[in-house]
Amino acid sequence: MRQTWRWFGPPDHVSIDDMMQAGVEGVVSALHHVPTGDVWSSGEIAQRQQMIGRMKDGQPSGLRWEVVESLPVSEDIKKQKGDWRAHVENYKVSLENLAAAGIEVICYNFMPVLDWTRTHLHWRLPNGATCMRYDFVDFAAFDLLILRRPGAESDFPDRVIEQARQRHAAMTEADRAVLARNVVFGLPGAADNFTLADVQAHLEDYRDVSAERLRAHLVDFLSEVAPVAERLGLRLCCHPDDPPFGLLGLPRIMSTEADYAAVMDAVDSPASGITLCTGSLGARPDNDLPGMMQRLGTRVHFLHLRNVRRESSDIRGSFFEADHLGGDTDMVAVIAAALHEERRRKAQGRADWSIPFRPDHGHDILDDLNRSGQPGYPAIGRLKGLAELRGVFTALSHPATGLPA
Incomplete structure (x- = not known):
């Protein structure tokens, strides 16, 4: 090897x-x-x-x-x-x-569209190290309430939608901006300059694919x-x-x-x-x-x-880099x-x-x-x-x- x-x-x-x-x-x-x-x-x-x-x-x-x-x-x-x-x-x-x-x-x-997707780029571990993490509820909050993608509700279980609403309500505007930036970071070469409108436009291109x-x-x-x-x-x-x-x-x-x-x-x-x-x-x-x-x-x-x-144990669930x-x-x-x-x-x-x-x-x-x-x-x-x-x-x-x- x-x-x-x-x-x-x-x-x-x-x-x-x-x-x-x-x-x-x-x-x-x-x-x-x-x-x-x-x-x-x-x-x-x-x-x-x-x-x-x-x-x-x-x-x-x-x-x-x-x-x-x-x-x-x-x-x-x-x-x-x-x-x-x-x-x-x-x-x-x-x-x-x-x-x-x-x-x-x-x-x-x-x-x-996305090369990879995480909700946290520097998530703190108990030992003080940081890692990347995908939080299913945070992602749902982004998709449903920040990006506001049409039809997104059908992609999440009811319990996750409710958790996402609660999570979103507890976020500051700065928290929401960081979450959006972290998710968009997976757009190749676009981490610093893609807007939510740009993401929506990309998604629209794939609507029939x-x-x-x-x-x-x-x-x-x-x-x-x-x-x-x-x-x-x-x-x-x-x-x-x-x-x-x-x-x-x-x-x-x-x-x-x-x-x-x-x-x-x-x-x-x-x-x-x-x-x-x-x-x-x-x-x-x-x-x-x-x-x-x-x-x-x-x-x-x-x-x-x-x-x-x-x-x-869900197919779609939260995980972090171990x-x-x-x-x-x-x-x-x-x-x-x-x-x-x-x-x-x-x-x-x-x-x-x-x-x-x-x-x-x-x-x-x-x-x-x-x-x-x-x-x-x-x-x-x-x-x-x-x-x-x-x-x-x-x-x-x-x-x-x-x-x-």
């Missing part, structure tokens, strides 16, 4: 030097400044590679840009409207340019780009919905094992695969993460290893299944036998609390998670365990 680390580029408060001291082997990054739908040029890709390859003092870092996260899929492609055909062609050119630069793994998602139609659009997209990726020796991997259940009336199509199996069967190419995110998928109690790694492992091209603690080994997902079993898949691939002679993973998210602890970094991506909290994960797979790989090498 290849240890990687997500880097958001020059604005990231975690530096290349920090990553080197964490002992990572490769870097996960993206050209976030390039507008979605535009081509990632060879020059822009090379510039990012050069940044990753140097420490602050100019010395070589020895690190390479190994995984793209994400090469974004435009809303036009997801809706098959506007410039979607041009965006698909631009996506193919970007794949060509990434392949020419030696980058083989490309993560993407097909979530409408069902889950079946969105899945068909994903299959159409993959039918176009997967052959290009296969020819180039690339591995595309789709990230699951986060969280993996319905929000704001939007369709969700990558939330369960059945969702992934349907798409993998529809576009049966080794280049079309899965980003298995144990945190996103783990927010649903009916997702069996070790089993998914076992059954879908042949198409898993990238792993996000993080954990969540669910606060109910310690990497401390949530509801059996992380040891997931890693054991991943190592088994690697051994199987190696025996088959697959060049991609080593599956890259990154310690996804982490608690803000120690000096993280003063860094004001990207929510969910602290330096020390992720290093703690990486150390825990590294310990698990080192132990499971040790000859003393009796497991096959």
Whole structure:
């Protein structure tokens, strides 16, 4: 399992030097400044590679840009409207340019409007650390009483609606503004400037897009780009919905094992695969993460290893980001299944036998609390998670365990 680390580029408060001291082997990054739908040029890709390859003092870092996260899929492609055909062609050119630069793994998602959704970006834990949290009642208060989405009442149980009204009534205007800002933070690149009217406009665009139609659009997209990726020796991997259940009336199509199996069967190419995110998928109690790694492992091209603690047994419920080994997902079993898949691939002679993973998210602890970094991506909290994960797979790989090498 290849240890990687997500880097958001020059604005990231975690530096290349920090990553080197964490002992990572490769870097996960993206050209976030390039507008979605535009081509990632060879020059822009090379510039990012050069940044990753140097420490602050100019010395070589020895690190390479190994995984793209994400090469974004435009809303036009997801809706098959506007410039979607041009965006698909631009996506193919970007794949060509990434392949020419030696980058083989490309993560993407097909979530409408919101890349991820949380109600709290810095929720305080009993030990003083902070983490991200999704509170179902707070989200209902946002949807029903702040956004005032038409028809939202039908999406929530009566008890949750009543709790949301009480919660909203107890909030100050400042509390409501923070909640709205936190939810909107999941809009790519829009955390600081999207208004509620903008969100409503996005939702209106999806009013007639069902889950079946969105899945068909994903299959159409993959039918176009997967052959290009296969020819180039690339591995595309789709990230699951986060969280993996319905929000704001939007369709969700990558939330369960059945969702992934349907798409993998529809576009049966080794280049079309899965980003298995144990945190996103783990927010649903009916997702069996070790089993998914076992059954879908042949198409898993990238792993996000993080954990969540669910606060109910409901499919849609509150949860918070837990310690990497401390949530509801059996992380040891997931890693054991991943190592088994690697051994199987190696025996088959697959060049991609080593599956890259990154310690996804982490608690803000120690000096993280003063860094004001990207929510969910602290330096020390992720290093703690990486150390825990590294310990698990080192132990499971040790000859003393009796497991096959």
